[in-house]
Amino acid sequence: MGNGRVSAARQRGTSNHRLTAKGRATRARIVTAASRLMLDRGVGRTTIADVQAEAGVSTSQLYHYFADKDALVYAVIEHQADEVLGFQGKSLAGLDSFAALEAWRDDLVELQRQRDNVGGCPIGTLASELSETDEHARGELAESFVRWEKLLHRGITAMRDRGELRADADPDRLALALLAAVQGGLLLSQTRRDSTPLAVAIDQAIAYLRTLRP
Amino acid sequence: MGNGRVSAARQRGTSNHRLTAKGRATRARIVTAASRLMLDRGVGRTTIADVQAEAGVSTSQLYHYFADKDALVYAVIEHQADEVLGFQGKSLAGLDSFAALEAWRDDLVELQRQRDNVGGCPIGTLASELSETDEHARGELAESFVRWEKLLHRGITAMRDRGELRADADPDRLALALLAAVQGGLLLSQTRRDSTPLAVAIDQAIAYLRTLRP
DNA sequence: TGAAAAATGGAGTGTCAACTCCAAAATTTG
DNA sequence: CAAATTTTGGAGTTGACACTCCATTTTTCA
Numbered sequence: 001m002g003n004g005r006v007s008a009a010r011q012r013g014t015s016n017h018r019l020t021a022k023g024r025a026t027r028a029r030i031v032t033a034a035s036r037l038m039l040d041r042g043v044g045r046t047t048i049a050d051v052q053a054e055a056g057v058s059t060s061q062l063y064h065y066f067a068d069k070d071a072l073v074y075a076v077i078e079h080q081a082d083e084v085l086g087f088q089g090k091s092l093a094g095l096d097s098f099a100a101l102e103a104w105r106d107d108l109v110e111l112q113r114q115r116d117n118v119g120g121c122p123i124g125t126l127a128s129e130l131s132e133t134d135e136h137a138r139g140e141l142a143e144s145f146v147r148w149e150k151l152l153h154r155g156i157t158a159m160r161d162r163g164e165l166r167a168d169a170d171p172d173r174l175a176l177a178l179l180a181a182v183q184g185g186l187l188l189s190q191t192r193r194d195s196t197p198l199a200v201a202i203d204q205a206i207a208y209l210r211t212l213r214p
Numbered sequence: 215m216g217n218g219r220v221s222a223a224r225q226r227g228t229s230n231h232r233l234t235a236k237g238r239a240t241r242a243r244i245v246t247a248a249s250r251l252m253l254d255r256g257v258g259r260t261t262i263a264d265v266q267a268e269a270g271v272s273t274s275q276l277y278h279y280f281a282d283k284d285a286l287v288y289a290v291i292e293h294q295a296d297e298v299l300g301f302q303g304k305s306l307a308g309l310d311s312f313a314a315l316e317a318w319r320d321d322l323v324e325l326q327r328q329r330d331n332v333g334g335c336p337i338g339t340l341a342s343e344l345s346e347t348d349e350h351a352r353g354e355l356a357e358s359f360v361r362w363e364k365l366l367h368r369g370i371t372a373m374r375d376r377g378e379l380r381a382d383a384d385p386d387r388l389a390l391a392l393l394a395a396v397q398g399g400l401l402l403s404q405t406r407r408d409s410t411p412l413a414v415a416i417d418q419a420i421a422y423l424r425t426l427r428p
Numbered sequence: 429t430g431a432a433a434a435a436t437g438g439a440g441t442g443t444c445a446a447c448t449c450c451a452a453a454a455t456t457t458g
Numbered sequence: 459c460a461a462a463t464t465t466t467g468g469a470g471t472t473g474a475c476a477c478t479c480c481a482t483t484t485t486t487c488a
Contacts, residue, residue, distance in 0.1 A: 131405050180402055187397050
């Protein structure tokens, strides 16, 4: 791993090769395997050999598609961001009422409960582990957070436009606080193995929103 | 490192030896050095050799005071918890008004700004990295969060008792949400290298509290 | 003061993990 | 179909890192 090195070769691996259907499938298998492993033991504790075993590929396959472990990590970040934002996108799609907001909260809490509070937010976990040691990773993760925030921002704005919130409610600050509540709640829930913190954190954020009704 | 092993020998190292003043000093030097390093590159990326260099001690010294890297990590957790809770204890000591609450928020934001938003919460960072791979560490960190939460709880209760909050304000939920806001805000600030998320997250939590005045 | 205990020095060891390399098989494409 | 390209196999290398071991110095305390 790079340990904060300049990280050339970031683009090598797959981007300048033409991938066949088979190749794309193999690559995808590697990325999902790595994502799974890195989510629940962290990047540092996931070895290339682990990923090989989980994905059922050989050493040369892995290094054929990824220049080095860093490149694989970047692919994992992209994959997890798509995953999380996909889920959030669906859950927040028609966000325009307090009922919808509560449904979103329930989705999140239920997901975490199903996992028995093992593991936190895929993006948050990667951000915490990589922010200080891999500048490129930090940038990508920061951008993922921004995209997530925008989904919330859009929903809050929609609610305001529908007259569910006062005109002077500030969607920027509200969306940011909501995202922070999710991240903090997930971290506490993961550490305590109890979904209550997540539920309460989001709930209080929503309760504040409720005080901003016209 | 243990990688989730059963971790016997947790207590060996120092606890069954009598430490002289010199010994205590050396041990302390090791712990603070390790804490510093582990805070800003993570546990996994901090090697024993790094700690030796930073503390100015030899291999045998390190292993004289700590059975293995796990034992050192546990000492670091304890040290960081004392550090953070000490700071929080001071900052929250006479918490009994909204002005005091805002001063606390400013303390946190200012601290983060001084660090240029490099690094997050010492406890939160360790929790994120270790929760899934070291059950003992997870337990200690969960307990540290509880202690932190209690400081907030005490403050909120004091405010309620002084008549700054309505009688039906729920200190349990409010303290939990406040802590989540801090953790989430710190993670976002660290990832974005911008103290705004932390400031906004805590601020909105306080704004909600303000709606609970009599 | 002198034996016991604690603290320190530092070379050495074994394992693990990232990455290289040389082929060979499968697939595409002209 | 044949040449070019992509995909796969897997043994081997190199370095890093946690931890051991034995000897020496320093400190304690009866």
